[in-house]
Each structure stands twice: as structure tokens, then as C-alpha cells.
Amino acid sequence: MPAQILNGKPIAKKIKEQLAERIQRHTQQGRRAPGLAVILIGDDSASAIYVERKSQACQEIGIVSKIFRVEPLISQTELLKLLQTLNQDPCIDGILVQLPLPPHIDTQAVVEYIHPAKDVDGFHPYNLGRLAQKRPLLRPCTPAGIMELLKFTGRPLKGLNATVVGVSNIVGRPMLLELLMAGCTVTASHRFTQDLKSTTQNADLLVIAAGSPALIKGDWIKTNAIVVDVGMNRLDNGTLVGDLEFEEAKKQAAWITPVPGGVGPMTVATLLSNTLYAYETLHSEVEATKWEINR
Secondary structure, eight states, rough: OOEEEEOOHHHHHHHHHHHHHHHHHHHHTTOOEEEEEEESSSOOOHHHHHHHHHHHHHHHOEEEEEEEEEOOTOOOOHHHHHHHHHHHHHOOOOEEEOSSOOOSSHHHHHHHSSOGGGGGTTTTTTHHHHHHHHHHSSSSSSHHHHHHGGGGGGGOOTEEEEEOOOOTTTTTHHHHHHHHTTTTTTEEEOOSSOOHHHHHHHHHHHEEEEOTOOOOOOSSSSSTTTEEEEOOOOTTOOOOOBBHHHHHHTTTTEEEETHHHHHHHHHHHHEEEEEEHHIIIITSSHHHHHHHOOO
């Protein structure tokens, strides 16, 4: 039988409805709405589209979204000053800097300058370290969204052989940590992996995040595996495809995510969830003192 499609859109919609209800309860009690600041550097069209979609999602559920559009030649010092202002703003619960950044700016320095309690992307070393210690606070959005998506397969994850293809700091590495925390036996595959085919054929759960169209062939998929394709690659004809030969793979898999419409909506839903979590939990009066947000 062909694989069941693991569609992120209806699941993300349900999550956003639940978040909207929680936010409405806060505002009805006279509290301010949660706030998310998004910094967009330059005029890259793809980045602008992503930012607008995130802003629209915020508006749909009641999060106040503030977009800061800055010139591509902004200095790193100026950018860090803006981040410091947002770090200290009591109405801002989450800060997101849209990647990629111009080459003259040190991306890691920017990530580390965002206050960990406002790091709703989950990229700060503090938040990644918490995840590694099985004590997560703000979790990287795509891996956390995938974990929520996997619940809808109904399959217990403990003991599954899980392979992650791609080890970026944004998806692959935190995905490995999430799967370890869920009790999987985890394998990391990357550009130095000598036999990628055998690695994927052994996977009960396969997460592909390499950024290379059709890298994973359909006949490499283990029968009845769960396959999550994170790749988003635009072909010359404008078509969006993942890192997987989808049509062939769905003949083998039990569950499979489409591209687009699979992981993407879950990433945005998790960003919103992180923002509300920071608002409700990390920025309470007690926690704000602990974190020294107003330093």
C-alpha cells in the first residue's frame, strides 16, 4: 500500500487555534499580547516572503509582530545594538533574525547576542545545551515541529532506528538530540558518510535535511519506514521539491511528508508556540529577575 501522507497543514492549524485561545484568555484578563520582533536584513525576496508569512501567522493568533527592515550594509555593531534594545524591551518576548545574513556579519555572534529567554528560534548555545541535557526550554523550531508531527503516526518512537541526513545546527544536530531524547537509536549521516544508501535502508525513521534535490532515492527507503523530508529546493522550472524521490519513496514508506506542506507549517507553528511559552513562562516576574532580561 502507498504511504500515508503526513500533512503538517491541518496539525499546524489545530496548534495555532489552541495558541489563539490561550492568548485570548490573557488579553481578556487585561494583560498585554505576546510580542515577536523579526529582523530582516536586505531585500532578499525569499527571506522577505518567509518573514511576511511568519508575521501573518502571528496576527492570526494574536501575537504582536514587529518587523525591523534594515539595510544590507548595516554594520555588525549596529545590528547588535538593535538586538540589545530588543533584549531589554519588556513587550518583546521573542526575537528572530531571518537567516542567511550578509557575509560581513558573523552569524554565530548574532545568534549568541540574542537573550536566551527570547531566542524563539532555539539556536542559542544555551538552548541547544539544555536540549542536549534533556532539559529543553526553547527548542529549535523545525526539529520540535517534526516531533509533534510524528505523534500523528501513532507509532512509539522508543527503540526505533532513526537516521538523520544532514547535520546543520538549525535542523540536523538538534534533530538528533530530539530523537535521542525520545529513545531512538540514532545515526547521523553527512557529506563524509561513505555508504549513505545502507544508512538510510536501515532506518525505521528517516529525517532528511541535506538541501539537495532527490539525494535520497526511493528504493533506499526501508519498508514501512516513517520518512520526513525537510528539504526545500526550487528547481529551474520553479517547482519546489524536497531531498527525496517522493513518488518512488511513498511506495515503500508507511508515512511520508509532502514538500511543500509537510514540515514547513509545523516550523511556523512551533515558532509561535515558543513565543507564547516565553511570554507565559520565561518572562514572568520571577523568571525575568532570574534571566536579568532588563540588564
